[in-house]
Structures are given as C-alpha cells and as structure tokens.
C-alpha cells in the first residue's frame with residue numbers, strides 16, 4: 001500500500017494573507033485537509049473542491065475531538081490520500097500539539113513534514129503595535145499557556161516568571177486572567193505594569209485593550225473580551241497606544 005505524506009502546517013493567526021507560500025502550495029494539492037477551529041474559511045478554500053475536509057476543532061457546547069482520536073485520524077488518512085494537510089492555527093509547534101502528532105506519525109512510520117506558521121504569540125501583538133522586545137524595555141520574553149489545566153506535568157511557575165522576564169505573552173489565558181494577575185502580583189510584579197489584551201488579532205474584528213496589571217480584569221470584563229485573545233504583560237504593552245496602526249472594522 002502506498003502511504004501518503006502528512007504535512008503539519010501552520011495556518012497563521014487569522015489574516016489569511018499571513019499564510020506562507022509553502023502552506024498555500026500544499027493546500028492547493030491536498031487530498032485530505034484536517035483542520036482546527038482557528039483556521040479561517042478563506043484559507044480552506046485554497047484546497048481543491050474535491051479534497052476531503054475534516055474538522056477536528058471544538059463545536060459550540062461540545063468538546064474538542066480528543067488528541068488520540070486526531071492522531072488515529074492522521075494515521076488513517078495517510079492510507080487514504082497522497083497529500084494530507086493537517087492545518088493548525090498559528091504555528092503547529094507552539095501550543096498546537098504538533099509535537100504529539102509528529103510523534104504519532106513517527107511511531108507509525110508515516111512520512112511527515114513540518115511547515116511553520118506565523119504564530120499569534122508574535123503577530124497579534126504586532127498588529128496591535130506592540131513589539132515583544134525593545135532596547136529600552138524588554139530583552140527577555142516568555143510565551144506561556146494560561147489554560148487552567150495547563151500542561152498537567154509542567155505547570156507555569158507564575159511566581160518565578162513575575163521577575164524572570166520582561167515580557168510575558170499568555171495564550172489561552174482569558175478564562176483564567178483573574179488568577180494569573182493574582183499570582184503575578186503575589187510573585188512580586190508591580191501592579192502598575194502595563195498589560196494589553198488583543199482579541200481576534202490580525203482579523204477585521206481585532207480589538208485591543210491596554211490597562212495596568214491591577215485593572216486589566218475589569219477592563220476585559222467591561223468590554224466582554226472573549227477568546228481567542230493574547231495577553232501581553234510588560235512595559236512594551238504601552239507602546240500599543242503610540243504604535244497602533246492596524247485599521248479594523250470595529
């Protein structure tokens with residue numbers, strides 16, 4: 001049996017024009033596309049009409065397809081098509097579980113390639129005019145998950161982070177933003193530290209809120225901020241007021 005090759009491809013953060021040329025080329029010849037929730041419909045349209053398209057993201061009110069089922073699906077797809085594109089929001093190796101999928105493919109002797117994508121961790125602050133580093137304000141950056149469950153075995157050390165880096169970028173953090181702020185202040189972070197929240201970054205619905213550590217929760221609540229959103233904690237966040245450049249529909 002001829003087995004197909006699986007491409008673990010980053011779809012970028014939202015603006016379809018941030019898709020890489022390599023991703024577009026692979027999509028154009030895909031037999032099967034397996035995609036997540038944060039992948040835009042205009043990107044999917046780059047795949048042939050005949051290509052089989054399988055959604056494995058969260059549906060409203062329901063849970064996501066469990067990771068082991070996605071892994072099984074990838075292995076099965078390799079027996080059904082020549083070019084399988086596993087399309088993930090942002091970059092596949094940054095909180096995208098791309099590592100686990102690559103391991104499953106490797107264990108089943110299925111050929112795979114990685115295609116990096118523009119990650120929301122960098123691009124959404126950038127679309128909000130926020131550089132993660134700056135010679136005057138930040139020379140160290142941490143990108144962390146704010147997911148409540150975190151990474152079971154590797155919980156984020158918020159108390160240490162509070163003083164270890166200049167800029168903290170939190171993905172999946174909106175649901176636990178209150179707890180995150182509390183832990184950082186307990187860890188010694190200045191409550192006046194600027195914080196930005198970028199909701200639906202790089203899309204026409206992008207909204208940006210800039211406040212201080214001790215009032216960002218109120219600001220987010222007042223404006224009903226919802227995921228997907230990236231939280232940027234650090235002096236660089238206030239540059240968003242000065243360098244804001246992206247015009248949105250809102």
Ligand SMILES: C[S@@+](CC[C@H](N)C(=O)[O-])C[C@H]1O[C@@H](n2cnc3c(N)ncnc32)[C@H](O)[C@@H]1O
Pocket residue numbers: 013014038088089090091092093094095096118119120121124170171172173198199200201202203227228229230
């Ligand atoms: C499971 S992680 C996947 C991250 C992805 N692999 C990446 O590199 O961007 C999903 C989280 O990414 C962030 N995110 C993704 N797209 C976003 C966007 N357009 N605007 C703001 N945050 C976004 C949010 O924090 C969201 O909860």
